[in-house]
Amino acid sequence: KYEKLWLSVGTGSLIVFLVILIITGLHNGHTPAASGREYINPDKVDQIEPFNKPGLHKVKGKNYDYELVFVASAFNYQPGNVEIPKGSTVKIIATSKDTLHGFNLPGTNVNMMLEPGHISEYVKKFDKKAEYLIICNEYCGIGHADMKSMIKVV
Ligand code: CUA
Numbered sequence: 001k002y003e004k005l006w007l008s009v010g011t012g013s014l015i016v017f018l019v020i021l022i023i024t025g026l027h028n029g030h031t032p033a034a035s036g037r038e039y040i041n042p043d044k045v046d047q048i049e050p051f052n053k054p055g056l057h058k059v060k061g062k063n064y065d066y067e068l069v070f071v072a073s074a075f076n077y078q079p080g081n082v083e084i085p086k087g088s089t090v091k092i093i094a095t096s097k098d099t100l101h102g103f104n105l106p107g108t109n110v111n112m113m114l115e116p117g118h119i120s121e122y123v124k125k126f127d128k129k130a131e132y133l134i135i136c137n138e139y140c141g142i143g144h145a146d147m148k149s150m151i152k153v154v
Pocket of ligand 1: 139
């Protein structure tokens with residue numbers, strides 16, 4: 001007599017379980033962060049635009065001239081060295097593939113935290129010839145102190 005009852009209880013909880021699984025699955029696919037920024041999967045950064053093409057890209061119809069895309073990972077930045085034409089307004093767009101990294105241009109206002117799963121952006125005009133070191137100012141492991149890159153304004 002009880003077998004039927006247990007069978008329906010079992011089936012019922014299985015359905016409830018599946019529904020929960022589907023709901024959380026959909027939710028995780030598109031999780032807005034506290035700041036409203038969209039979550040991107042750090043393991044798939046190389047396949048996600050614009051991070052599938054790190055480097056300097058000319059843009060049209062925006063209030064800046066270039067997008068400069070950086071991917072940070074222990075212990076380097078992609079691209080390594082970048083040249084920017086003098087007078088350009090550049091939107092720096094960066095993320096991390098693994099752990100928390102910094103993105104600091106000493107002597108400027110550019111000082112970002114690169115969190116895996118999130119996109120950090122900063123718009124800056126480079127109006128004089130200069131060389132800017134990019135340094136990681138978040139401790140990220142044994143190679144932290146050597147984690148550097150360079151922006152040359154030419
Ligand atoms: Cu990357 Cu410290």
